[in-house]
Amino acid sequence: MKKKTSMAVVLYLLYSLFLFVEGFDRSDFPDSFLFGTATSSYQVEGAYLEGNRGLSNWDIFSHIPGEIKDGSNGDIADDHYHLFMDDIELMQSLGVNSYRFSISWSRILPKGRFQEANQVGIDFYNKLIDALLLKGIEPFVTLCHYDIPQYLGDKYGAWLNPEIQKDFGYYAEVCFREFGDRVKYWTTFNEPNVMIKKGYLVGTYPPLRCSAPFGECLSGNSSVEPYAAAHNLILSHATAVEVYKKKYQEKQGGTIGIVMSTTWYEPLQNSTADWLATNRLLAFDVPWFLDPIILGDYPSEMRQMLGSNLPTFSYEDKLKLRYKLDFIGVNHYTTLYVKDCLYTLCETTGYDGNAFAFTTGEKNGLPIGTPTAMPTFYVVPHGLEMMVNYIKERYNNMPMFLTENGYAQGVSNNTSSRDLVNDVDRVDYLSKYLGSLLKTISNGADVRGYFIWSLIDNFEWLYGYTLRFGIHYVDFTTQERIPKLSAMWYKEFLQGSGSLLKAD
Ligand SMILES: *[C@@H]1O[C@H](CO)[C@@H](O)[C@H](O)[C@H]1NC(C)=O
Ligand SMILES: *[C@@H]1O[C@H](CO)[C@@H](O)[C@H](O)[C@H]1NC(C)=O
Ligand SMILES: *[C@@H]1O[C@H](CO)[C@@H](O)[C@H](O)[C@H]1NC(C)=O
Ligand SMILES: *[C@@H]1O[C@H](CO)[C@@H](O)[C@H](O)[C@H]1NC(C)=O
Numbered sequence: 261m262k263k264k265t266s267m268a269v270v271l272y273l274l275y276s277l278f279l280f281v282e283g284f285d286r287s288d289f290p291d292s293f294l295f296g297t298a299t300s301s302y303q304v305e306g307a308y309l310e311g312n313r314g315l316s317n318w319d320i321f322s323h324i325p326g327e328i329k330d331g332s333n334g335d336i337a338d339d340h341y342h343l344f345m346d347d348i349e350l351m352q353s354l355g356v357n358s359y360r361f362s363i364s365w366s367r368i369l370p371k372g373r374f375q376e377a378n379q380v381g382i383d384f385y386n387k388l389i390d391a392l393l394l395k396g397i398e399p400f401v402t403l404c405h406y407d408i409p410q411y412l413g414d415k416y417g418a419w420l421n422p423e424i425q426k427d428f429g430y431y432a433e434v435c436f437r438e439f440g441d442r443v444k445y446w447t448t449f450n451e452p453n454v455m456i457k458k459g460y461l462v463g464t465y466p467p468l469r470c471s472a473p474f475g476e477c478l479s480g481n482s483s484v485e486p487y488a489a490a491h492n493l494i495l496s497h498a499t500a501v502e503v504y505k506k507k508y509q510e511k512q513g514g515t516i517g518i519v520m521s522t523t524w525y526e527p528l529q530n531s532t533a534d535w536l537a538t539n540r541l542l543a544f545d546v547p548w549f550l551d552p553i554i555l556g557d558y559p560s561e562m563r564q565m566l567g568s569n570l571p572t573f574s575y576e577d578k579l580k581l582r583y584k585l586d587f588i589g590v591n592h593y594t595t596l597y598v599k600d601c602l603y604t605l606c607e608t609t610g611y612d613g614n615a616f617a618f619t620t621g622e623k624n625g626l627p628i629g630t631p632t633a634m635p636t637f638y639v640v641p642h643g644l645e646m647m648v649n650y651i652k653e654r655y656n657n658m659p660m661f662l663t664e665n666g667y668a669q670g671v672s673n674n675t676s677s678r679d680l681v682n683d684v685d686r687v688d689y690l691s692k693y694l695g696s697l698l699k700t701i702s703n704g705a706d707v708r709g710y711f712i713w714s715l716i717d718n719f720e721w722l723y724g725y726t727l728r729f730g731i732h733y734v735d736f737t738t739q740e741r742i743p744k745l746s747a748m749w750y751k752e753f754l755q756g757s758g759s760l761l762k763a764d
Contacts, residue, residue: 284698286754294398294709295754296358297351297731298664300405300450302334303718305364307341311380314370316407317418321466332724338716339739341384347715348391350732350741355754358398360663360711361388362405362450365431371411373430382438389442399443400661400711402519403432403500405450406465406721413467419456419489425496432500436508444514446504447589447663448497451521453545456493460486462610464722474610483614484569491571494552498580505583518553519589519663520546522651523636524643528597528623537600537617540565544615547654554584554655565614587708588651591664592693594636595628595643596621632685633670633727641692648700648707659706665693666713667746668720668727677742681733686746694753712750716741 289295302318322333340347351359367381389399408418416423432448440446449455455465461482463470469480497518504516525541527534543551543561551559556578562570573581601608602616609619621628621638629638644665651660667686690712701707717730725736731746743751751759 284695286756288698289701290708292708294358294400294445294661294711296356296360296397296400296709296711297354297715298360298711298713299338299340299715299718300362300402300407301364301367302337302405302407303714303720304338304340304347304361304716305367306334306336306339308335310341311367311384312370312378313364313381314366314378315410316364316366317410317413317466318407320410321468327722328724329722330724330726332719334719336736337719338734338736340716343739344388345391346741348388348395348397350715350743350747351392351397352395353743354747354751355759356397356750358400358445358709358711359392359715360400360402362402362407363435364407365404366407366409366411368434369431370409372409372415372427374411374415377434377438382434385439389439393442398445399439400445400447400663400709401435401439401443402447402450403435404428404448406455418467419459419492420485422492422495424492425499428496429499429503433503433507436504436512440504440508440512440514444512445661446514446516447519448500448516449493450519450589450663451591452490452493452497452518452549454521456486456490457611460489461614470610474613482610483566486614487566487570490548494549495577495580497549497553497585498577498583501583501585502580515586517585517587517589517661518549519591520549522546522590522592522647524592524595524640524647524650525598525619526595526628528599528620531600533600533603534598537602537615538598540602540615541598541612541617541619542650544612546651550588550651550655552581554658556581561615565616587659587661588655589661589663590648590651591713592644592647592662593634593665594621594638595640595646596636596638597623597628630685632668632689634668634723637668639667639689639692641689641696644693644696645700648697648705649703652700652705657704657706659708661709661711662697662707663709663711664713665690665697665710666729668729671726671728677733677735680728681742681744683731683744683746686731686744687749690746691749691753712746 322328392399412418458465460469462475463477470477471482474482525538527538540561543559547559596619599618601618629640667689714729716732717728717734720727733742
């Protein structure tokens with residue numbers, strides 16, 4: 261790929277790198293540690309009508325006028341469907357040994373289990389996986405990263421219907437059968453806590469369901485539906501893991517987990533009420549999914565607050581849940597303060613409403629960390645350490661991968677590519693968070709990998725193309741990729757001193 265960055269710029273950027281020596285390097289992490297970058301199908305692939313792909317819920321949603329901030333969609337996105345070989349070259353240049361991506365369910369099964377698998381879609385992922393392995397890059401594959409076939413929503417209401425368990429199990433098995441000889445790291449879902457809260461509690465993601473006062477929607481019930489949908493999703497995870505463990509794992513030798521969005525929470529005031537609210541909110545986030553999967557039932561904080569609105573697991577469900585998982589994927593970006601709204605009268609945040617909590621990034625007008633272009637994302641490196649320790653303790657130090665960590669740059673129409681490429685703030689963020697991660701490992705946490713979100717700027721959900729998370733800049737009119745300072749920092753970290761001058 262053509263590189264536009266001139267030598268002068270490279271030298272300037274190299275010079276800037278010396279500002280970010282954090283006192284650790286690659287050799288402080290185990291040799292077998294996975295270092296990678298991450299993407300997801302809807303955010304990068306584009307080619308939404310090509311290769312017999314079926315429409316996904318995100319295709320339908322992003323085409324509704326007014327839903328996406330800049331009126332954009334993922335029709336083309338990074339055109340990764342056609343440019344994946346170039347993107348693998350970017351990865352090779354970085355020196356990563358792993359790539360986290362997701363499979364588009366509607367590319368493989370346009371109509372779920374009601375129609376044969378789409379060979380063109382299978383061929384695409386075969387080419388991607390083979391090309392990665394040829395470069396020594398381990399595929400780390402998510403089965404569902406928000407996007408699902410729209411057909412399943414139209415046919416039976418997607419996550420609200422237990423039928424989805426059969427569909428997800430069917431889809432997972434197609435993937436294990438077709439790709440599992442080469443894929444050794446599987447995750448069932450990406451951030452189901454975010455997907456369900458945004459889809460059914462505040463109703464800002466498809467299928468736009470919620471009720472007042474949690475959000476404004478045409479239909480839905482925020483006190484009941486998030487928990488019903490999550491229940492079906494947890495059992496869908498269990499269905500896929502059961503298939504993998506019974507039929508594929510021994511033969512294929514891989515592992516399977518799930519990826520959670522994790523926010524670290526701190527009490528706003530050092531009061532019993534705010535501490536209790538913090539514990540409640542933590543329980544309503546990650547343990548909501550991981551407790552049933554790993555410990556066999558929902559956290560007691562949820563049962564207390566929700567009563568019969570929280571479903572129960574039948575005997576058969578519990579049998580299904582016994583296969584648990586092999587590792588936990590942790591996506592981590594930010595830390596927020598929590599204020600109690602159960603003992604104190606206050607307005608809850610819609611997103612945190614059922615836990616009777618209000619979250620904020622500020623205390624007495626001071627931010628908890630440097631704000632970023634993503635409204636609830638603040639730079640609090642210490643939060644990552646707290647979060648990893650919380651998961652380590654709650655789940656008996658189960659193996660973990662930091663499956664996402666990254667920094668958003670805001671874009672207005674006068675932001676130049678030169679400003680975006682010189683992402684000093686991102687380098688600062690990544691090096692501090694990575695340092696925090698190293699501390700948890702030194703203290704015994706079984707963390708086995710780290711993935712930067714994201715390899716390339718891409719379609720950032722409701723924000724469209726107005727937020728850029730990439731360590732490579734993408735010009736969305738020409739599809740040119742340009743390494744940012746952060747890409748050079750990562751390369752330097754992974755390959756050691758002088759690698760920038762040796763390569764290319
Ligand atoms: C949600 O469902 C519960 C239980 O069926 C019911 O009591 C409540 O009124 C419903 N709320 C709305 C907003 O429909
Ligand atoms: C919070 O309050 C407890 C008990 O009053 C006290 O021991 C502790 O030092 C306080 N922590 C902070 C950070 O102020
Ligand atoms: C973008 O530029 C146009 C004209 O130059 C201006 O009218 C508009 O307000 C700008 N939009 C933003 C978000 O800055
Ligand atoms: C973009 O425009 C805003 C508002 O006019 C201005 O404050 C800012 O400095 C401009 N940024 C650049 C990079 O020119």
